[in-house]
Amino acid sequence: MKHRSPRRAGAVLAAALLLPGALPAQPVAPAPGPAVQAAPGAELPDRLLALETLGRAQPAPASQQLQALLDASPAFSDLRLALLTVQGLMWAEAAQGDAAERSAVQLDAWPESAGPARAARAAAAALLIRASLAAHGGHDLQRADQLLQQALQALPAGVPDLERYRFVAAHGFIKDRAGQLEAAVRLNHEALALADRIGTPWRRAEARSALAYSYFGASQLERARTLSDEALAVATAAGDAVALGRAHNTAGIVLDGLGDREGDRRSFELAISHARRAGAKRDEARYLANSADFYLKKGDYRTALGHAQRALPLARELRDPDTELVSLANIGFAHIAMQQLAPGKRFVAQAIAIDEQRGAWGGAASTYLELGTYLEKAGDLRGAVAAYHRHRKLAAGVLRVDQQKAILAMQEQYDAEQRSRSLALLQREQDIKAEQLHRRDLQQRLWWLLAAALVASFGVLVALQRRVRQANRLLARSNQVLRQYGERDPLTGLANRRGFQAAMQQRAADGTLSGTLYLIDVDHFKRINDRHGHAAGDAALVEVAQRLRATLREDDLIVRWGGEEFLVVVQALSPERIDALARRMLGALQATPVQVERQTIAVTASIGFATFPIGPGALAVPWERAVNLVDTAMYLAKTRGRNRAYGVRLRQAANDASLEAITGALEAAADDGRVALTLLRGDGGEPSVEQAA
Known part of the structure; x- marks a missing residue:
């Protein structure tokens, strides 16, 4: 696992957005450090720039000099307002709640007599600090978003670009972490324009990195790569070690998404080197945690474990929950890959708990999906199915919201x-x-x-x-x-989930499903993206949609259910025709490899299917529960070898509760005869009915 958009990327750039760097665990007097040279008559932006530049890598001396400037600043002046804002953001990012709140309280106390516009700016800055604290210290993204919106509404028009940049960039960071990518892209575009007007090279580089992460999370990889390259060019011209480390970290994540593993490795090595040269411990911990993901994918689990274990204590010392989360997850995945399942699951559970506590449900869903993959490779099929189910449940909830x-x-x-x-x-x-x-x-x-x-x-x-x-x-x-x-998926032209829900409302007012339901998942789709690139993956999905259309009737409902999953609803068929249709879909998908430019991509799928109303008693089932049942059968097909289909026929189920119990433990239900599972192999093998799993 890497810091990645939408769940992780914003966290990697927290420093770039809100005056980066970590502070000591307690807000005590920091150790001496290099002094910021600023002439007494220097302009306010120059003083802030000097402190921000130093504070990204060495926050302790920056904090010391910031306090000295505050002590000497005139009461209720523009200088004092700006210094309190920067100080509060530094404490908030370091999760020092009491110290951050003290800065916010001083800003709240700004009198109207100092000027209504200045008092409004102070009130907005106090909200900004509390929003940052909610995101970093309290991990409450919903509250952080609400506070930031209030802050932007309170901020008067016509404030300096640097002041507005802090608000806009912080809001983009929070939106990115919450997975609201459209808003994150919009806000980070505005932040980039402000950074270019401000002109500080490292700020221009890091604004580009923030926007690159948002585009990466939205699967716009070429746009993310362009912005990442721009960030590297600006940081290189500036000769700023911190900006170079962050730009290389961005490049590593984007190159990983594009399947360039060697470029991924080089980028993280350079990122770690620049962070160490700058003395930026917070950044070093993040890059170590990210590099562990590279070694996991390479199969070098012991090296991955070592990198993640070195990152974890640094993350905890610096109170960086995002790096702590990634470190815990990668430690867990490394243990699982080395067949140490119990400690591996324990570490991953701790990582998921961090996301769940702060309401980052998209991040938790992503981690469950990755957990399922590692458990499946390790041979823990029951654990993998449970993780996949949890992923689907959380992902569906995020989609509904x-x-x-x-x-x-x-x-x-x-x-x-x-x-x-x-x-x-x-x-x-x-x-x-x-x-x-x-x-x-x-x-x-x-x-x-x-x-x-x-x-x-x-x-x-x-x-x-x-x-x-x-x-x-x-x-x-x-x-x-x-x-x-x-109600249409823009890539394939098929109905999307919203279109499916509209169709279900038309077909049955009570929400129950009538017909045969197939859930189809393209096998090893992540491997297709990693090896051939996301453009090839998109082309493969379009071809899958076309082959399904050619196999099915015009009045059958075909839905792109999400990612590489497709849902098919047909009129209730006889058992023989149900199995024959599943076999035809398996055959159509694997018949010939997909050609994308000069690349040849083999495509197979795993399918789960059942007919509703279900069972001897014709139990009426809401469509959500029907999808869950065939979803379980589909994951059983994936964990039993892929390129196959499992059909579910109910033998015993008198009510919704018993059906829900069967769905949660399908293999056990097959063992005791409550269901019969029909196995159809894509290689043309004869169908078989399984009494036991």
Whole structure:
């Protein structure tokens, strides 16, 4: 596991965004360090720049000099406001809650007599510090986001670019950590523009790295690579060791996503070297934790374990929960890979707990998925299936929340557009009425002109009414098109989850499923991305969608369920036709390799399927529970060798509770005869019915 977007990437760049660096475990007087040379008459940005540059790698001396400047600064001045803000952010990032809160309290106490605009800036800065503390110390991303939004609303217009940069970059960091990538990209673009206007080379480099992480999390790898290369070029020109370390760390993660393992290794070696040269312990711990992931993928588990074990105490000393999380997970994965399952699972559980405690459910889901992969390789098939199930449950929850937010955002947009149209029409009507009143005040001898004006006004009103009706018709058509786009996967053109839910509502008002359900997962898809690149992976998914369309009937529902998974719903079929369709889909997918430019990619899939209502008693099942059942069968196919399908036929299940118990322990249910599992092999072997797993 690496620090990665959306769950990890922001954490790697926390230092770049909010005045990087770690502080001692307790806010005591720091050891002496290099003095910042700033002339007494130097401009405020120069003093802040000197402290920020030093504080990224050596926060202790930076903190000492910052306090000296604060002690000498005039009360309620711009200088004192900026220094308190920087100080509070330093303490917040180091998870020093009491010290950070003291800075925020001093900013809260800013009097109106110092100037309303300055008091508003101080209040906004206090919110910014508390938001940073919620993200770093309290690990509460939802609260951090709320506080940042309040801070940006309180921030007056026209503040200096450097001051606004801190707010925007911090908000982008929080959005990235929360997995809200669209917002993160937008905010990090704004931060990059501000950084370029400010002109500080290391800030320009690190703003590019932040945006590269957001694009990486959104699977826009070429754009991420371009920004990463820009960050390296700017950092190299600046000769700044800290910026170079961070740029190489970014490059390593992006190159890993592109499948360039050698480039990945070189980048992390350079990142660690630059961090050590700069004395940046916080960065060194992150890069060590990230490099452990490279050695895990290489199969050098002992080296991976050593790197992660060296990173863990540093992360805990510096109160860096993200690096602690990655270190714990990689220690656990290394143990599991070396067949030390009990300690491995324990370390991974500690990593997942960090994400769950701070509400980073997307990160927890990702870790469960990786855990399932390692357990499967280690031969712990039951543990792998349990981890995959937990991943799916969390991922579905994150998706539902994202869908709800997207729907609300779309509705707000529609309402705002309608309100704008209504206000415009109302304003025009008011203008007409005002003109009418004006004309009535004219002299009596102009009555004939007034009559003509009234006739003209009536014509305008009629025209306006027609335009309102036309606008409403256009809006209705636009809304319909938006709904259709929102229910389609842009890559494959298939229905997405939202489209599936809409179809289920049309088919059954009570939410139960009627028909045969197949869940199809492309085998070793991560390996396809790693070896051939994400563009090739996307092409493989498009080809899978086309082959499924060619195999199925026009009225069958085909859904891109997420990632490399597809869902198929057909009318209830006889047992023979159900099995035959599963076999046809297996055969269609593996029939010929996918050709992407000069690359040949073999594609197979694992399938789980069942018919609903299910069982001898024709038990009606909500579609969510039906998906969970075939999902379990699909994972059984994956852990039993892939390129195969498992069909589930219920022999005993009187109610939802018993079905849920079977879903949670499908192999045990097959052992005791509650279900029969039909195995179909993609290699053309004869079907078999398994009584026991």
